[in-house]
Amino acid sequence: MVAPVHIRIATLLGALASSGLAAERVRDAGAPGVEAGLAIRCAKALVVSADLLALDDARLLVRDGRIESVGRAAELPVPAGYEELDLGSAWVMPGLVDLHSHVAGSFDINGAVYQTNTGLRVKTSVVPGNARLERGLAGGVTTILFIPGSATAMGGEGVLLKTAGRVFEEMLVRDPGSLKLAQADNPKGWGWGMGRLTINWQIRDTLRRGLAYAKRWAAFEAGSEAEPALDPQWEVFRALLARRAQVSAHTQAYQVVAMTVRQVVAEAGLPLYIDHGTFDGFLAAEYAESLDVPAILGPRSMSSQNKGRGIDHDGRFLGVAAEYQRRGHSRIGFNTDAPIVPQEELALQSAMGVRYGFDDSEGGTILGLTLRPAQAAGIDDRVGSLERGKDADLVVLGGHPSDPRHAVELVFVEGRLVYDASQGRIW
Amino acid sequence: MTSAPAVLLLALAPALVAGHGDDAGVALKARKVLTCSWDGPQVVDDAVVLLRDGKIEKVGRAAEVGIPSSYAVIDYGDRWLAPGMVELHCHEAGASLYSFVNDLNDTVYLANPGMRASAAVEPGNHSMNMAVAGGVTTVLYIPGSGSNIGGQGVLLKTAFDTYAKKLVRDPGSLKVAQWGNPESWGPGVGMAFENWNTRNTFKRGIEYAKAWKRHADGAGPEPPRDVQFDVWRDLYAEQIAVSTHTQMYQVVLMTITMIRGELKMPVFLDHSTIGGWLTGALAKEMGVPAIVGPRSADTVSRGMINWQRNRHEGFRGVAAGYQERGHDMIGFNTDSPVIPQEELSLNAAMGARYGMTDEHMQIVRGLTIVPARTAKIDHRVGSLEAGKDADILVVTGHPADPRTSVEAVWVNGESVYDAERDGRRW
Numbered sequence: 013m014v015a016p017v018h019i020r021i022a023t024l025l026g027a028l029a030s031s032g033l034a035a036e037r038v039r040d041a042g043a044p045g046v047e048a049g050l051a052i053r054c055a056k057a058l059v060v061s062a063d064l065l066a067l068d069d070a071r072l073l074v075r076d077g078r079i080e081s082v083g084r085a086a087e088l089p090v091p092a093g094y095e096e097l098d099l100g101s102a103w104v105m106p107g108l109v110d111l112h113s114h115v116a117g118s119f120d121i122n123g124a125v126y127q128t129n130t131g132l133r134v135k136t137s138v139v140p141g142n143a144r145l146e147r148g149l150a151g152g153v154t155t156i157l158f159i160p161g162s163a164t165a166m167g168g169e170g171v172l173l174k175t176a177g178r179v180f181e182e183m184l185v186r187d188p189g190s191l192k193l194a195q196a197d198n199p200k201g202w203g204w205g206m207g208r209l210t211i212n213w214q215i216r217d218t219l220r221r222g223l224a225y226a227k228r229w230a231a232f233e234a235g236s237e238a239e240p241a242l243d244p245q246w247e248v249f250r251a252l253l254a255r256r257a258q259v260s261a262h263t264q265a266y267q268v269v270a271m272t273v274r275q276v277v278a279e280a281g282l283p284l285y286i287d288h289g290t291f292d293g294f295l296a297a298e299y300a301e302s303l304d305v306p307a308i309l310g311p312r313s314m315s316s317q318n319k320g321r322g323i324d325h326d327g328r329f330l331g332v333a334a335e336y337q338r339r340g341h342s343r344i345g346f347n348t349d350a351p352i353v354p355q356e357e358l359a360l361q362s363a364m365g366v367r368y369g370f371d372d373s374e375g376g377t378i379l380g381l382t383l384r385p386a387q388a389a390g391i392d393d394r395v396g397s398l399e400r401g402k403d404a405d406l407v408v409l410g411g412h413p414s415d416p417r418h419a420v421e422l423v424f425v426e427g428r429l430v431y432d433a434s435q436g437r438i439w
Numbered sequence: 440m441t442s443a444p445a446v447l448l449l450a451l452a453p454a455l456v457a458g459h460g461d462d463a464g465v466a467l468k469a470r471k472v473l474t475c476s477w478d479g480p481q482v483v484d485d486a487v488v489l490l491r492d493g494k495i496e497k498v499g500r501a502a503e504v505g506i507p508s509s510y511a512v513i514d515y516g517d518r519w520l521a522p523g524m525v526e527l528h529c530h531e532a533g534a535s536l537y538s539f540v541n542d543l544n545d546t547v548y549l550a551n552p553g554m555r556a557s558a559a560v561e562p563g564n565h566s567m568n569m570a571v572a573g574g575v576t577t578v579l580y581i582p583g584s585g586s587n588i589g590g591q592g593v594l595l596k597t598a599f600d601t602y603a604k605k606l607v608r609d610p611g612s613l614k615v616a617q618w619g620n621p622e623s624w625g626p627g628v629g630m631a632f633e634n635w636n637t638r639n640t641f642k643r644g645i646e647y648a649k650a651w652k653r654h655a656d657g658a659g660p661e662p663p664r665d666v667q668f669d670v671w672r673d674l675y676a677e678q679i680a681v682s683t684h685t686q687m688y689q690v691v692l693m694t695i696t697m698i699r700g701e702l703k704m705p706v707f708l709d710h711s712t713i714g715g716w717l718t719g720a721l722a723k724e725m726g727v728p729a730i731v732g733p734r735s736a737d738t739v740s741r742g743m744i745n746w747q748r749n750r751h752e753g754f755r756g757v758a759a760g761y762q763e764r765g766h767d768m769i770g771f772n773t774d775s776p777v778i779p780q781e782e783l784s785l786n787a788a789m790g791a792r793y794g795m796t797d798e799h800m801q802i803v804r805g806l807t808i809v810p811a812r813t814a815k816i817d818h819r820v821g822s823l824e825a826g827k828d829a830d831i832l833v834v835t836g837h838p839a840d841p842r843t844s845v846e847a848v849w850v851n852g853e854s855v856y857d858a859e860r861d862g863r864r865w
Contacts, residue, residue, distance in 0.1 A: 314863070329863035366842035368863070415840055417791035417802075437754035437793070438738070 041095035042074030042404050042427030049075035049094040050427065052406070053085050058105035058375075058413075060383045060397040065375040072104060074404040077426035082398050099408055102421065105378065106397050107154025107405030108413070109385040110358050111190075111260060111308045112287050112347035115144035116158035116173055116183075124163040127202055127210075128218040131245040132168030134160045135187055138180055144355050149175045149431050150439035151356025152407040152420045155185060155386070155395050157287075162194035162262045164202055165211045166218060169248050170260060172391060174405070175355075176425040185391055190260035190287075191248050193276070196268045212271055219280045222249035230254075258283040258390060260308075265321060269293035269300070277303045285388040288349060291315050292323045294335035306343035306388035307336050309380075311353040313364035331368025337376065344376065345384035356439040363414040377414040463509035464491035465852070467831065468501055471519040473800070473838070475807040475822040481800050488520060490829040493852035498823050515847075521803065521838050522822050523576025523830030523850060524783055525810040527612075527682060527730045528709050528772035531566035531780050532580035532595050532605075533559040544585035549624055550640040553667040554590030556580050557609050563600045566780050570597040571856045572864035573781025574838060574845040576830040577607060577811070577820050581709075584616035584684045586624055587636050591670055592682055594816060596830075597780075598848070598855040607816055612682035613670050615698070618690045634693055641702045644671035652676075680705040680815060691715035691722075699725045707813045709772060713737055716760025728768035728813040729761045733778040735789035756793025762801070763794075769801065770810040781865045787839040802839045828852075 042050035050073070057070035059082060071088045073080040081088060090096055114121055117139040123132045138158065148156065154175055160167030169188040177183035193215060200206045225246035230253060231237035251257040259282055263272040269286060273296060276284040284305050286293065290312035300307060309332050316329045336344050346361040348354070353361065362370075362377035370376060386396025394403050404427040410418035420439070423431035431438075472486040487504045489496040497504055506512060530543055533556075542559040545551065560580065570578065576597055582589030594611035596604070615637060618630050628636075648671040653659030673679045681704050685694040691711060695718060698706040706727055708715065712734040722729055737755045761769050771786040773779070778786060787802045795801065811821025819828050829852035836843040845865070848856040856864070 327862045329858075360841065363841045367844045369844075372842070414842060416785075416788045417797075417839065419792045437736075439754075 037095045038097050039429040042077065042424065044077035044426060046076070046427075047093070049073060049080065049091065050097065050404075051090040051094040052097045052099060052104060054099040054104045054408070055101045056103045057082060057398055058103060058378055058382075059399070060106055060375075060378060061399050065378065070104070072398060072406070074406075074424070074427045077404055077428075079398055079400055079402050079404050081400060102408050102410060103412075104398070105152075105407050105409070105413060106382045106402075107395060107407055107423070107425065108152045108358050108381045109155045109345075109389070109391075109396060110148075110153050110347055110350065110355065111157040111285070111345065111385045111389055112262075112310065113148075113156040113158055113350045113355060114161060115142070115148070115350045115355050116156060116171075116175075117142065121159075122161035122163040122167065124167075124202055127164055127199070127206065127214050128166035129160075129164055129168050130166050130191060130218060130222060130248055132160060133171070133188070134158055134168055134192075135171040135180070138171070138173070138183070140177055140179055140183055144351065145175045147439050148350070148355030148358075149423055149425075150420060150433070150437070151358060152409065152413065152423060153355055153358050154405040154407070154423065154425050155391070156350075156355070157189045157260060157389060159190065159192045159260060162192075162198035165194060165199045165214045167192040167194060172389060174425055176423075176428075176430040185394065186257070186389075188248050188251050188257045189389065190258050191252060192262070193259050193272070194262040195272055196263075196265060198262070208268065212275070216275055216279070219275065219282070222246045223253065223280055223282070226250045226253035252282050255283050255390070258285055258388070260285060260287040262288040264288060264290045264293050265323065266292045266295040270296040273300050273303055273305050277305060283390070287347060289336070290332055291318070291321070292325070292330075294330075294332060294339060294341075297336045297339035297341040301339070301341045301343075304343075306345065306384065307341055308345040308347045308385055308388060309333050309336065309365070310347040310361045311349040313361060314368045329368075331365060331370055333362075333365035333376075333380070334369030334371070337370055343384055343388065344370075345380045345388060346377075347385075359413045360416055363416065366414060372414070381413060463511065464489055464496060464507065466490075466506045466510045466512045467515060467520060467833075467849075468512065469515040469520045469833070470517045472498060472823060473519060473521040473803055474498060474824060475522050475800070475804055476824050477808055477812065477817065477822065479824070486520070488823060488829075488831065490831075490849070490852045493829055495823060495825055495827050495829050497825055515833050518846065519834050519836060520823065521574075521832045521834055522807040523820065523832055523848065524574050524806045524838070525577045525770075525814070525816075525821055526570075526575050526772055526775070526780065526783050527579040527707070527770065527810045527814055528684075528732065528774045529578035529580050529780060530583060531564070531570075531775045532578055532593075532597070533561040533564065544583035544589065546586040546589075546624055549586050549621070549628065549636055550588035551582075551586055551590050552588050552613060552640060552644060552670050554582060555593065555610070556582050556590060556614075557593040557602075560593065560595065560602055560605070562602060562605055566775065567597045569865055570775075570780040571848050571850070572845060572858075573783060574832045574834070574848060575780055575783050576832075576848065576850050577816070578780070579611045579682060579814060581612065581614045581682060584620035587616060587621045587628075587633050588640055589614040589616060594814060596850055598850040598853070604851075607819065608679070610670055610673060610679055611814065612679055613674060614682050614684070615694075616684040617694055619684065619686060630690065634697065638697060638702070641671075641698070641704065644668045645675060645702065645704075648672045648675035674704050677705050678815070680707055680813065682707060682709040684710045686710050686713040686715050688714040688717040691718045695722055695725050695727050699727050705815075710774065711761075712757050716755070716757055716764065719761040719764025719766045722761070723764070723766040723768070728770065728809065729766055730770040730772050730810060730813060731757045731761065731790070732772040732786045733774040735786060736793050754793075756790065756795060758790035758805070759794030762796065768809055768813065769795070770805045770813060772810075784839050785841055788841060791839060797839075803837070806838060
């Protein structure tokens with residue numbers, strides 16, 4: 013049996029903290045605007061780049077909030093002026109990315125005025141440093157897509173945030189983060205007559221009108237048309253048309269997922285990812301894959317018989333991630349729908365994926381917690397892997413992140429130490 | 440991932456209501472067997488387990504154990520075999536604490552030692568089916584904590600559709616609840632009164648048991664039967680133990696010093712969270728096992744609930760707290776339905792996450808042999824050894840790792856769950 017290593021790490025850092033100066037040097041050495049740099053050595057770095065999953069006995073150089081270099085410790089010397097942090101047998105990985113979260117602020121996120129509310133912005137309800145975000149950070153989650161609820165077919169604009177940060181500007185990764193779309197189930201509660209058919213029509217109608225608006229602006233910017241009147245209800249479509257944001261779709265049962273892909277990608281030509289991919293949505297996996305639509309899966313890890321919804325697996329119980337994978341889907345990530353599953357339990361979602369048959373032999377869980385969601389949201393230039401130039405969002409833990417027996421010991425966001433379990437573990 | 444062994448099982452399993460009576464035995468082959476024996480070897484690689492008449496006949500290396508030709512052989516390939524898990528704090532083997540008809544908290548008196556949880560058992564309910572799928576094969580089904588002494592728990596197998604077949608032992612325990620819940624019984628009931636009430640009831644029960652012992656030894660007249668106190672005859676003879684819902688340092692300390700020290704009854708801590716680990720060294724010295732859960736960790740709260748009474752110790756692993764103080768009889772519980780019964784092993788994973796070391800297989804032992812020995816049923820369950828009940832899990836890896844799936848479960852030598860055959864439940 014493998015003995016967890018985190019006690020030793022905690023001791024190391026405890027010792028570090030006891031000499032306040034040393035702790036302070038490591039705490040901010042890699043932060044933006046700080047002269048020094050930070051050199052971290054670890055037993056394993058989960059690099060998660062296109063061609064390299066992990067590197068043993070690695071060193072990371074961090075400077076000015078960014079990753080400067082990653083390599084084998086033996087081949088990457090520590091530059092002068094860098095503070096050194098030797099993590100012994102611990103692992104370092106990129107901060108986890110959750111594309112379905114409702115906990116970055118107050119739960120004032122369901123402004124269900126119309127059946128589609130494309131102009132509503134969830135960023136108005138952000139509360140930096142709230143307790144749920146802090147626990148998310150302690151679970152290694154450093155980036156989230158904070159999105160409106162699913163009370164309507166289009167809840168509004170999501171916003172991509174770091175979980176650390178004292179003020180909104182420090183947290184902000186991208187605004188708008190997404191246009192949140194919800195199909196079937198929840199939006200039905202909006203009122204009488206809101207069934208799958210109406211929701212489908214509403215989405216098509218709204219997409220066409222929004223797209224027409226964005227195209228008029230594109231034509232104006234290309235100099236071929238007069239300046240259109242500004243309409244805040246449709247502004248988000250300019251970001252979608254320019255592929256600076258995506259549609260994040262709460263979509264789950266087979267036909268609903270198939271219709272989401274068809275309407276948003278095949279018909280409207282907009283970028284989309286499945287977000288909250290549960291139930292038997294995997295039956296549309298090949299179709300989604302053929303149109304490059306990522307599948308971010310959760311909070312349910314498995315699909316079971318549900319005759320009332322027309323879900324029939326011959327009495328069987330099927331793993332959602334496993335079934336997407338089995339159908340050749342190559343862009344699988346995991347989400348919590350926090351607070352449905354607590355923000356800090358994102359990694360556990362991937363464990364449940366494996367429990368229910370997801371093949372992890374090529375690092376699918378690690379990818380699905382980091383690079384895959386970063387790519388889906390188009391922020392892989394900043395987060396999702398340990399590569400030169402990316403934000404130094406680092407999670408230090410005792411072993412494989414999907415195994416909850418290994419706890420998160422340290423979290424750095426943009427080079428700054430923002431969570432240190434030895435100073436009070438919270439997850 | 441899923442592979443040949445499962446297919447093989449599918450072909451064979453229907454024939455295997457195994458090894459009873461005149462039927463031939465069954466041989467299970469696997470890459471690794473976690474025996475969890477109390478003091479023998481803990482792991483056997485490339486192993487075979489022989490089952491016959493509902494019991495384990497032999498465990499050993501495949502190269503060294505001869506398989507009789509009449510035995511059906513199931514080769515589980517690279518899977519592991521582990522003992523069925525044992526849960527000592529369950530409220531779901533029948534009427535649930537969360538059901539509308541709450542039949543587990545008959546708080547007639549403040550102490551109700553005559554009440555039996557066995558009266559509320561419902562074989563084959565959903566929770567027990569999920570328990571089987573989660574690898575939990577034995578539970579102590581106990582009354583709730585609505586009163587100071589809720590009554591007698593009953594030890595049951597989670598499988599099977601009749602009470603007779605499920606029964607391991609009745610009474611399974613005497614359930615005591617010290618502080619935390621019984622206050623709601625009525626005004627004036629607090630830590631001090633509950634302490635007095637426990638002492639008073641136990642003293643009377645022990646006197647009753649002693650009178651029966653004198654009578655059995657021919658040294659006294661036959662005492663009048665009192666069903667309220669009968670359970671002390673089993674306690675006094677150390678046939679069963681007191682299972683105590685106890686938490687917080689001083690309350691746990693009182694459990695140890697009062698029930699074990701002063702009253703000399705066999706007792707185990709069953710819940711034992713919220714600072715209870717501060718008693719770890721004493722609990723170890725006094726021979727009081729610590730079955731911990733459903734909380735895996737103590738947190739500091741400055742709100743209305745100030746568990747730690749302003750001690751600035753931060754967030755502490757409960758199991759690790761006992762272990763760091765030298766305790767070596769640490770098990771896990773769910774308090775199901777507080778934590779669903781099938782998630783027992785996840786409690787152990789959280790124990791590891793929060794600092795409990797696993798270098799001597801303490802985590803798996805805390806799910807198997809430790810609770811079995813604690814409840815005094817280790818002659819039947821808790822490890823894979825010759826002569827014990829054939830309660831066996833077929834798993835894809837370490838039982839406390841939630842990535843591991845439970846693919847098949849054998850109880851009393853019967854194949855009671857097979858994910859491939861029956862459909863995956865957990």
